[in-house]
Amino acid sequence: MIHLYTTTSCVSCRKAKAWLEEHQIDYIERNLSYEPITEDEIKNILSMTEKGTDEIISTRSKIPQNLNIEIDALSLQGLYDLIKNHPFILKRPIIIQDRKIMQIGYKEEEIRAFIPRKLRTFTMTEQEVIGNH
Template sequence: MVTLFTTPSCTSCRKAKAWLEEYDIPYTEKNMTHEPLELNEIRSIMRMTEEGTEDIISKRSKAFKELDIDLDDLSMLELFELIRENPTLIRRPILLDDKRLQIGYNEDEIRQFVPREVRAMELEKAQKLVALAQS
């Protein structure tokens, strides 16, 4: 099951939600504004990132600039609490399942959440179309 972390005003979040629905991919939406992230959720996201806070914190966000902090000065617990209290610090949407993480909406990268059997059928269909076009 995919968990989709969103905020209400996020256009990319709406795109990700529509994409998941278009491909009938079951998901649970968690609105971070109304339901703050739990410590275990933040840990799960951080564990799957390549660059840690660099991947998930939006340093260009208004919220980050207003806080005027240096992330390197924070302990992990302080960082987690900061994220819980300021969900707009996080780049959105975040899509997460047991094996995959995607931060932000990217049309190509989001395809990793399509079940393997569906991707195989789409590939086969595309190959048939190419074969027909060549004959």
């Protein structure tokens, strides 16, 4: 199952939702504006990154500056608490499928990874047939 972490005012989140719906892919949405993210969810997201906080913390966010916090100086617990208390510090959307595939942000060329394999194969085969005629 796909989990989609969004916020209300996020344009990229709306694009991701529209793309999933257009491709008839089921998902569970968690709007962080109304449903707080849990520490376990944060741990799961971090565990799926290659570059740690650089992948998930928005560099455009003014939260660290306003709170006079240096992200890299935080303990893990401090980071979890910061994200739980200020979820808008996260890049969005965050799309996770079965703890195997994760995408941060909306990238149209990468979101295709969430199309089920058999459907991707069918679509590719169909395109090859059309291309040969």
